[in-house]
Amino acid sequence: MKIPFFVQEFTNEMKEAAIDALRNESFVNGESVSKFEEEFARYIGTKYAVSVNSGNSALQISLMALGISADSKVATPTNSFIASANCIRMTNAQPILTDIDARDGGIDVSSITEKVDAVIPVHIYGNPCDFDSVKTFAEEQKIPIIEDACQAHGATYKNKKVGSLSDVGCFSFYPTKNMTVGGDGGMSTTNNEEVADKIRSIRDNGRKTRNEFDKLGFTMRLNTVNAAIGRIQLKHLDEKNSRRREIVSIYKENLIEDCILPENENGKSVYHQIVIRHENRDKIREELTNDDIGSAIYYEKPIHLQPLYLEYDYKLPNSEKFAKEVLSLPSYPSLTNDQLLEICEHVNKVIS
Ligand SMILES: Cc1ncc(COP(=O)(O)O)c(C=O)c1O
Structure with a gap:
């Protein structure tokens, strides 16, 4: 890939x-x-x-x-x-x-x-x-x-x-x-x-x-x-977490719409996942996949919709909508700035 x-x-x-x-x-x-x-x-x-x-x-x-x-x-x-x-x-x-x-x-x-x-x-x-x-x-x-x-x-x-x-x-x-x-x-x-x-x-x-x-x-x-x-x-955790925060800044600067999930106002995230939320999520994913760029959906099926939990019969509307719109972009510290710009270019094509 x-x-x-x-x-x-x-x-x-x-x-x-x-x-x-x-x-x-x-x-x-x-x-x-x-x-x-x-x-x-x-x-x-x-x-x-x-x-x-x-x-x-x-x-x-x-x-x-x-x-x-x-x-x-x-x-x-x-x-x-x-x-x-x-x-x-x-x-x-x-x-x-x-x-x-x-x-x-x-x-x-x-x-x-x-x-x-x-x-x-x-x-x-x-x-x-x-x-x-x-x-x-x-x-x-x-x-x-x-x-x-x-x-x-x-x-x-x-x-x-x-x-x-x-x-x-x-x-x-x-x-x-x-x-x-x-x-x-x-x-x-x-x-x-x-x-x-x-x-x-x-x-x-x-x-x-x-x-x-x-x-x-x-x-x-x-x-x-x-x-x-x-x-x-x-x-090495702190230096790698700092690089993850740098990566988020690069995404934010280069995505034409800031669709990255917000950080808690009292907190500092370590961006284990860098998640965007967009109604055209599936098209963004397709655009990335077509150019051999990885992405992932966490969580495509919330826990209450997993076969093991269906018996409890929950309806949780925020989670169900969220699951249809979130997409994780690559976030690991060894990503280069050029790679990040390339990812942004593809996402921008769909969200513009
Ligand atoms: C939020 C959350 N809870 C629990 C776990 C379980 O951790 P492990 O896979 O090490 O058992 C994970 C790991 O994927 C997780 O992401």
Whole structure:
């Protein structure tokens, strides 16, 4: 493809860190794991960070550690990856799917009309959601907040990193994310020692001490080699996020109509996805594809319209309209300015 939608990054520094960890450390629970956790907690600004094997696991275990179970109802927005809702069902709780803010695709808590036991706002596309409204809602209902920050490593809301705003923050290191571990991986961040201890135990079969197990758990640890790669990626995260913001400025300067989704007014996005919204979305995509330029639709089918969720029979009009109009343009840091101008030229042909 002339300009791919996504390019996987693999550097010598990542390779050396991986080989060093494989040669010198235990494959599981090596010292790179605790170092990565310490560094990630420091970066996000929480007391604890506990690594796991995916973002999905981070969400699921965090809910379990907060006591979410079969009697619980948990709200989450429908414009997200399926894991934001599946994690609720994996605890046997009931998902309450919410509609979205029509401007930026984030959670709209005013669409939650019943009492829930927890809420999972998603910082979708790397853009912080309207967290003040979520906080007010959670305070009124006296319930915990679990941030799905799987797409938002380094994003801030009122100058605080997302993942540090609530009871627990959850991150994914899937290879397309702003930082990866060279495979699947995830992290839960929290200031609550008891919750951190529970997450640590549940990711390791419910272990209490070396030979004692006091709760149900999984094998959901992050491998040492992935943690070693994650440490390298974390070191370069800020410079790569800055390049993503530069890329957005170039799109904004060169698109004849500013159809890029707005950044939260109290936040700073890390533009995991650079999303345009236009009624001629399908024509824009066709124009790009015809010249071998990648693009993607997140999310073509909102969660409530997925086969697994049809039984709940939701109608969420903002999300359904949004899904017909959004298109993600290439956003990775290694895109050249010339490539960006070429993408803009094609988009302009349709929107002019
Ligand atoms: C918003 C959101 N939540 C959860 C996840 C799940 O993360 P993982 O793929 O690492 O399980 C993802 C990853 O795609 C995501 O984008």
